Amino acid sequence: MEFPSRAIENAVNELASLPGIGRKTALRLALHLLKQSEADTERLGTSLIELRKNIRYCRHCGNISDEEVCKICSNPRRDASLVCVVEDTKDVIALESTHQFQGRYHVLGGLINPLQGIGPSMLNIAPLVERVRVDEVKEVIFAFSANIEGDTTAFYLSKQLAPTGVHISSIARGIPVGTDLEFTDEITLARSLINRTRLATPDAD
Amino acid sequence: MEFPSRAIENAVNELASLPGIGRKTALRLALHLLKQSEADTERLGTSLIELRKNIRYCRHCGNISDEEVCKICSNPRRDASLVCVVEDTKDVIALESTHQFQGRYHVLGGLINPLQGIGPSMLNIAPLVERVRVDEVKEVIFAFSANIEGDTTAFYLSKQLAPTGVHISSIARGIPVGTDLEFTDEITLARSLINRTRLATPDAD
Secondary structure, three states, X not given: OOOXXXXXXXXXXXXXXXXXXXXXXXXXXXXXXXXXXXXXXXXXXXXXXXXXXXXXXXXXXXXEEOOOOOOOOOOOOOEEEEEEEEOOHHHHHHHHOOOXXXXXXXXXXXXXXXXXXXXXXXXXXXXXXXXXXXXXOOEEEEOOOOOHHHHHHHHHHHHHHHHHOOEEEEOOOOOOXXXXXXXXXXXXXXXXXXXXXXXXXXXXX | OOOOOHHHHHHHHHHHOOOOOOHHHHHHHHHHXXXXXXXXXXXXXXXXXXXXXHOEEOOOXXXXXXXXXXXXXOOXXXXXXXXXXXXXXXXXXXXXXXXXXXXXXXXXXXXXXXXXXXXXXXXXXXHHHHXXXXXXXXXXXXXXXXXXXXXXXXXXXXXXXXHHOOEEEEOOOOOOOXXXXXXXXXXXXXXXXXXXXXXXXXXXX
């Protein structure tokens, strides 16, 4: 691809370095910006620079935050004895949007992934163990994606947390709501059978 | 979607204003930037701001350019008597990558699209007619996308250029190279039949 100007070549190269954006998409985005007002583009560019400069992480849970302690950790109505461990901020946002969780979070900043060279020491794990030991945490819930990295991380964390005697659980794996049983893969179906939930218990005589 | 910090909310809102980028993708991009070095993000943001600030358009053809006259228009080896009319810079880049065209370009900056409120007066059309009249242009080639807007623009331009007596042509519509005939839609197939190219002519007796 040969570009008619260096300014557009630079912008395309930078945009194409983002994940999921190829050179054709990058060019389309750059040409879109040229049709917008200069103020719009300035706002976009500045917001990205400011994001990287001003970002802070909560001292307790490791989540992205404006203050030293994030909104969730500083909320006295959130149950401090229940901690949900997640990979990153995306997952906190997803879980918060369910309005079903009243506890607090712990953001690892990634999952254990030996193939990509991500080991336990690179993640926010030691502060979690410390937090469970010092604070009065009763239950830790693992909310990881259902893949090898998620399972590996859950296995490692279980071992690390075992000496603290805390209750450990994981979000359920099963058939997504709205999905037909016949189209569900065998592994998910097998897991949903093993982890079946009881609907009724007959009276004991 | 509730965000843990204003900086990330701003960045997501700005990224999601780009075409083809929804809020989930925008969040993924923002979190990706947080994992990169501050210099990387600064370079991306600056390149976008600089793009919009420093962009210039060629005085002759309307294409994006670093100088007052673009590289193609200022190249004496390009045939000035042959002008290819395109919608925008994307198309110039696509045509240049074929290495088959030795003429010059004229960039309209859009196609006539009444539904989106884009009329002929908003496009770079008058300078094209002027250019054909004043310069010694022998042929004008329309290279537009094969849709209503492309056809409408070609029709309008043909009428505008008729008084100048210039030759007018359009790039061929037909079966894309590498495509099976049976999977081609009827309209394309019909066009490819009407616009067939002659392979051999028997000797006249």
